[in-house]
Amino acid sequence: MGVIEIEAQGSARRHGGRYIYEALRRQILTLQLKPGAQLDEVSLATQFKLSRSPVRDALARLISEGLVSILPNRTLLVTPFEIEAFPDYIAALDLTQRAVTRLAALNHTEQDLQRIRQANGAYVEALGKGSFEAMSELNKAFHLEIARAGHNPYFTRYYEKLLGEGQRLLHLQFDFIVSSQGLSSAEQDHDGIIDAIANRQADLAERASHEHTMLFRDRFLEFMKQNLTQGVSIR
Structure with missing residues (x-):
């Protein structure tokens, strides 16, 4: 997975999952995160300097919107263009x-x-x-x-x-x-x-x-x- 260039800010801690959701959604929609790019809870938690729980919540919301997909082996990735x-x-x-x-x-x-x-x-x-x-x-x-x-x-x-x-x-x-x-x-x-x-x-x-x-x-x-x-x- 490519490095997601997001500067962790104090607001990330204050808003938790919502901040992560908005940041990832913006990068997906503007194609900064490419279709098919893998996403990893641990890496995202480290980059945002948060626990895995808000990361998981943000990813679950993106999955519900169809922007992130989960494969049978539990791998998460930005939904590809078919x-x-x-x-x-x-x-x-x-x-x-x-x-x-x-x-x-x-x-x-x-x-x-x-x-x-x-x-x-x-x-x-x-x-x-x-x-x-x-x-x-x-x-x-x-x-x-x-x-x-x-x-x-x-x-x-x-x-x-x-x-x-x-x-x-x-x-x-x-x-x-x-x-x-x-x-x-x-x-x-x-x-x-x-x-x-x-x-x-x-x-x-x-x-x-x-x-x-x-x-x-x-x-x-x-x-x-x-x-x-x-x-x-x-x-």
């Missing part, structure tokens, strides 16, 4: 995204709509600053606000897991999106979805969310065709 499974991932994302967006159009309150607009505003602001990590987190937050507006917690929980998996794919292609299309095109991706939800046009909202998923799919496939992952381990 390129062969990409069509299955897109199918699951598409169906779930269409469902939560449709429900949001039918069930949202004015407070829900306000939160959706605020989340998108924060995302657009991050676009203007070119902050990839913030863009990834705020894009996820925007879509989760839509899911919450549908008022079905079962869909929301599953959707959150799918979005988390998609964040690593976004980080792979951020440079490609910016160089080939510019940030301004990404800013417009959400507008049609928001308008359809606000007008309670369920069919239109579902169609707009489907087109959004297909755009994500097409961008990723084009990135793969042109860049061949640029040395990132994808299994």
Whole structure:
């Protein structure tokens, strides 16, 4: 396993498992920890200068989100990208995204709509600053606000897991999106979805969310065709 360059701070002791979880999650999503990298409780506890218990708690949370996998021999590793499974991932994302967006159009309150607009505003602001990590987190937050507006917690929980998996794919292609299309095109991706939800046009909202998923799919496939992952381990 590669050395995880995290400076142990006093806050690590104060926040324990939450600090470790947030630090590891950030490194996984931004690909500082590569897909397939092994993780070891003892080494992590030493690096964070904490006991193994909070490390175990953090890893358990990452496993529940699908970002860390545990093999039959109990080896822990950053969940690899399974390129062969990409069509299955897109199918699951598409169906779930269409469902939560449709429900949001039918069930949202004015407070829900306000939160959706605020989340998108924060995302657009991050676009203007070119902050990839913030863009990834705020894009996820925007879509989760839509899911919450549908008022079905079962869909929301599953959707959150799918979005988390998609964040690593976004980080792979951020440079490609910016160089080939510019940030301004990404800013417009959400507008049609928001308008359809606000007008309670369920069919239109579902169609707009489907087109959004297909755009994500097409961008990723084009990135793969042109860049061949640029040395990132994808299994």
